[in-house]
Amino acid sequence: MYGADWCSDCQRAKAFLEAHHIDFIYKNIELDATHVRRVEEINQGKRIIPTFEILGQTYTNPDNAELARILGINPFGRVLFYGADWCPDCRRAKTYLNDHHVHYQFIDVDSFDWATREVERINKGKRIIPTILVDGTPFSNPDNATLQQVLQIEQEQKPAHVYDVVIVGGGAAGLTTAIYTQREKLSSLILERKNIGGNAFLTEKIENYPGFMNISGPDLMQKMADQATAYGATIKLGVDVAGIRCQDGVFQVETNMGLFEGHAVVLAVGSTYQRLHIPGEEALIGAGIHFCATCDGPFYRDKEILIVGGGNSALEEGLYLTEFTDKVSFVVRKPAFSASPTYVEKLAERSNVATYMNTTSVAFLANDQGLFETLKVRDNETGEETLLEADGVFIFIGLTPNTAFLEGILERDERGFIVTKDGTVETSMRGVFAAGDCRQGATAQIAAATGEGVLASFGVKEYLKRAW
Numbered sequence: 337m338y339g340a341d342w343c344s345d346c347q348r349a350k351a352f353l354e355a356h357h358i359d360f361i362y363k364n365i366e367l368d369a370t371h372v373r374r375v376e377e378i379n380q381g382k383r384i385i386p387t388f389e390i391l392g393q394t395y396t397n398p399d400n401a402e403l404a405r406i407l408g409i410n411p412f413g414r415v416l417f418y419g420a421d422w423c424p425d426c427r428r429a430k431t432y433l434n435d436h437h438v439h440y441q442f443i444d445v446d447s448f449d450w451a452t453r454e455v456e457r458i459n460k461g462k463r464i465i466p467t468i469l470v471d472g473t474p475f476s477n478p479d480n481a482t483l484q485q486v487l488q489i490e491q492e493q494k495p496a497h498v499y500d501v502v503i504v505g506g507g508a509a510g511l512t513t514a515i516y517t518q519r520e521k522l523s524s525l526i527l528e529r530k531n532i533g534g535n536a537f538l539t540e541k542i543e544n545y546p547g548f549m550n551i552s553g554p555d556l557m558q559k560m561a562d563q564a565t566a567y568g569a570t571i572k573l574g575v576d577v578a579g580i581r582c583q584d585g586v587f588q589v590e591t592n593m594g595l596f597e598g599h600a601v602v603l604a605v606g607s608t609y610q611r612l613h614i615p616g617e618e619a620l621i622g623a624g625i626h627f628c629a630t631c632d633g634p635f636y637r638d639k640e641i642l643i644v645g646g647g648n649s650a651l652e653e654g655l656y657l658t659e660f661t662d663k664v665s666f667v668v669r670k671p672a673f674s675a676s677p678t679y680v681e682k683l684a685e686r687s688n689v690a691t692y693m694n695t696t697s698v699a700f701l702a703n704d705q706g707l708f709e710t711l712k713v714r715d716n717e718t719g720e721e722t723l724l725e726a727d728g729v730f731i732f733i734g735l736t737p738n739t740a741f742l743e744g745i746l747e748r749d750e751r752g753f754i755v756t757k758d759g760t761v762e763t764s765m766r767g768v769f770a771a772g773d774c775r776q777g778a779t780a781q782i783a784a785a786t787g788e789g790v791l792a793s794f795g796v797k798e799y800l801k802r803a804w
């Protein structure tokens with residue numbers, strides 16, 4: 337902000353920024369001739385103050401409403417929203433608030449250091465976004481059901497519509513199913529508990545999806561979601577499915593956001609990162625322990641991190657993290673990486689990588705502020721225990737299918753994967769299909785998940801033809 341103490345508009349703008357905790361640098365034009373020249377340059381020779389430079393744009397004497405618009409301030413709202421553009425849960429929560437016409441003030445933690453500090457203060461040292469304050473009460477990454485409850489947003493009552501197919505999961509398999517079913521003119525509803533894109537959304541670089549030499553996970557998945565909605569699919573985010581039952585040929589899908597109905601169901605619920613289940617892990621999740629490089633990696637720019645795991649996911653995500661962190665050290669239980677040779681070769685070319693092979697993670701230890709400080713590890717050969725220091729840890733050790741809610745509803749194998757009939761994607765419950773990573777025998781690749789989405793759509797089409 338370029339201004340002068342005697343200028344009433346400068347006083348007005350300054351007071352507005354301070355009242356809304358906006359971090360800014362005040363450049364008094366009376367104290368420095370270079371500030372005067374900059375003001376003249378911005379205003380084509382005129383000396384108009386206050387003049388602002390905000391994220392690379394210039395503004396001449398904006399009124400408070402204009403400042404509020406530029407900075408995302410809502411002076412009348414009950415809701416203060418700390419988040420970042422790259423954070424998927426922030427997008428999910430924003431979509432929910434926008435869809436329900438809730439006004440909120442968005443504070444980008446990347447733009448203001450004080451905002452990150454405030455998030456840490458609220459969350460007792462943890463960097464959790466979104467952190468949302470409603471009437472001053474903080475909520476750390478609240479799900480949509482919590483937002484609905486605290487903001488008293490009306491719940492969708494009895495389902496207004498019976499869809500031809502309800503698809504559970506908005507990853508590669510679910511989105512592909514919807515593209516195909518919609519093109520068959522079957523009304524399709526996708527219920528997604530988090531954000532669109534599933535696991536593929538979490539990875540920065542995809543190099544093996546046919547047709548794309550190199551595309552980011554978010555870009556690829558957004559394209560799939562755009563295609564599904566362009567054909568008319570409905571996508572509801574933040575809807576966590578808890579059960580399915582069939583009544584008079586109609587499937588009732590129970591969720592945290594009410595009941596949805598369909599004539600057929602496709603389960604495309606994928607899988608979730610496994611935890612190490614060692615001391616200290618639970619308490620430090622979000623306080624230095626993470627499971628998603630694209631979601632939390634940017635917090636560790638120019639810092640040192642550890643990665644636990646040596647498979648494809650660990651190396652793929654590790655390669656991405658080497659691009660902007662100072663050092664990435666891999667802690668691998670086996671004597672060698674189990675990832676594909678392409679990743680291992682690429683990693684060997686990076687100069688900021690260290691490896692601890694044949695090493696078991698034993699415990700996470702915290703500092704006085706309750707933040708991760710060291711990982712205790714044990715050498716599998718010598719039994720010697722050492723402490724590895726780092727700013728943060730990312731754990732990539734495998735996945736578990738998201739099928740617990742199907743217990744007693746349909747057949748799953750001992751690891752929880754949904755069992756389908758040989759050569760089909762039909763489950764043990766007629767009219768319910770399974771596609772992608774949650775299915776027994778899945779290849780856990782995006783291209784495979786999309787292929788299974790196609791199969792599921794064909795299954796739905798045939799089932800509905802026979803059922804009607």
Ligand SMILES: Cc1cc2nc3c(=O)[nH]c(=O)nc-3n(C[C@H](O)[C@H](O)[C@H](O)COP(=O)(O)OP(=O)(O)OC[C@H]3O[C@@H](n4cnc5c(N)ncnc54)[C@H](O)[C@@H]3O)c2cc1C
Pocket residue numbers: 504505506507508509510527528529530531532533534535536537538539541542543544545575576577578604605606607649652653738741771772773774779780781782783785
């Ligand atoms: C870090 C990482 C990197 C990867 N890199 C690659 C790669 O480069 N190339 C490649 O081909 N594959 C890659 N994969 C694998 C690929 O991401 C998966 O094979 C693919 O995402 C599977 O798609 P899906 O739709 O079956 O499941 P998912 O992508 O897991 O999607 C399932 C969706 O269902 C939702 N869901 C789950 N339970 C519920 C519920 N109860 N209610 C509502 N919604 C629910 C989840 O939130 C999720 O969005 C990677 C995986 C990981 C973890």
